[in-house]
Amino acid sequence: MxxxxxxxxxxxxxxxxxxxxxxxxxxxxxxxxxxxxxxxxxxxxxxxxxxxxxxxxxxxxxxxxxxxxxxxxxxxxxxxxxxxxxxxxxxxxxxxxxxxxxxxxxxxxxxxxxxxxxxxxxxxxxxxxxxxxxxxxxxxxxxxxxxxxxxxxxxxxxxxxxxxxxxxxxxxxxxxxxxxxxxxxxxxxxxxxxxxxxVQRLSREDGRIDWTAPASHIDRQVRALTPWPGTFTTLDGQVFKIGATAITTDMTQAVPGTVIDDSLLVACGSGTTLRITRLQRPGRGMMEAADFLRGQAISCGTRFGMEPSDA
CATH class of the missing domain: 3.40.50.170 (Formyl transferase, N-terminal domain)
Incomplete structure (x- = not known):
């Protein structure tokens, strides 16, 4: 034709x-x-x-x-x-x-x-x-x-x-x-x-992670919006891109967004948890979580999604 x-x-x-x-x-x-x-x-x-x-x-x-x-x-x-x-x-x-x-x-x-x-x-x-x-x-x-x-x-x-x-x-x-x-x-x-x-056109703000959502939703958000527009969260006023996550069977009473172990297990809504497996700090490339943590430790009790004024 x-x-x-x-x-x-x-x-x-x-x-x-x-x-x-x-x-x-x-x-x-x-x-x-x-x-x-x-x-x-x-x-x-x-x-x-x-x-x-x-x-x-x-x-x-x-x-x-x-x-x-x-x-x-x-x-x-x-x-x-x-x-x-x-x-x-x-x-x-x-x-x-x-x-x-x-x-x-x-x-x-x-x-x-x-x-x-x-x-x-x-x-x-x-x-x-x-x-x-x-x-x-x-x-x-x-x-x-x-x-x-x-x-x-x-x-x-x-x-x-x-x-x-x-x-x-x-x-x-x-x-x-x-x-x-x-x-x-x-x-x-x-x-x-x-x-x-x-479905409307996506914007960068669609990628902001709300840690009060269940882990299943956040995991879908990361899989759906990576690489574009990308998913992200804040820590101490800096924006961290989240490249991959894994849902776990662990339950918690911690406040959503709280890091609850030394390998980036994070509390989510409804008592669920999610492990961050790839992330990127400002000015650097996307990294596996283990490699990331060797260069920048994120301690238990740290809370993602908070601005400095919220602390």
Whole structure:
């Protein structure tokens, strides 16, 4: 088929490569413009742009699509069979949705209608869902509301992280979009009205650990939000990033946030406990807890999450 591909982050790259390998004619790739990155703040192209240029595909990086008549005219003149969208980051106006022969198909990283919105991978882990997956959806004017064309699922375990689930679903998305195009034209299944959930864009503050929450919730928070936006707590006015944790069976009467042994076992809500297994102090890299403690002891009775004025 004659396609345009529209995506920006690492999640979209496997789908682009899968479509190219399947022999589809990808006549244009759309991606977010290069952004300043690194210490020097040099402009860095997106992962999708880098992959497209490696494959020899022309890349377009408009700042906006709405009310962009020149871009709409160019898009129409591509005479597409379909446009494939995966975490692109710009809203497509209706004229663009209608332009390809088979419309625009979205690779969404959840089992719709659960977790419509911007951060479905993190939301599934944070909520303690037993499964996640990918839905190939016929795009319409709503937010992830279009008819479902194809789905597949993967089980979530107590060890699933945002990184591992991201990689699993990215690969799954590539496989499913190739299969979907093989079956086109295909009638979609309307999404049910029940079980609809939304997730907003994540912010850094979402990563702040509330030690009064049960250990199970905090562990899911760490697994869901690492590496981005990252989870953190405070100690003596400094911010410590938490990279990994492990739930324990120990119970305690200690105040939540209190360190209760010499290897970072921490009291949480409802009498539960959690062991910090990876953390990072300001100005240093992420470290295993044992290595961290050799350089900076954190004694029993220390309480995370307190500002100096709270002591």
């Amino acid at each position: 004659r396609l345009a591909f529209m995506g920006t982050p690492d999640f979209a790259v496997p789908a682009l490569r899968a479509l190219h390998q399947a022999g589809h004619e990808i006549v244009a790739v759309y991606s977010q413009p290069p952004r300043p990155a690194g210490r020097g703040k040099k402009l860095r192209p997106s992962p999708v742009q880098c992959a497209a240029e490696e494959l020899g595909i022309a890349v377009r990086t408009p700042l906006r699509l709405r009310n962009n008549t020149d871009e709409l005219a160019h898009f129409r003149n591509l005479h597409l069979d379909a446009a494939i969208v995966a975490a692109y980051g710009l809203i497509l106006p209706q004229d663009m949705l209608d332009a390809p022969k088979y419309g625009c198909l979205n690779i969404h990283a959840s089992l719709l209608p659960r977790w419509r919105g911007a951060a479905p991978i993190q939301a599934a882990i944070l909520a303690g869902d037993s499964e996640s997956g990918v839905t190939i959806m016929q795009m319409d004017a709503g937010l992830d509301t279009g008819a479902m064309l194809l789905r597949d699922r993967v089980a979530l375990t107590p060890h699933t992280t945002a990184t591992s689930l991201h990689d699993d679903l990215a690969a799954m998305g590539g496989r499913l979009i190739v299969e979907t195009l093989r079956q086109m034209p295909r009638a979609g299944t309307p999404q049910p009205d029940t079980g609809v959930t939304y």
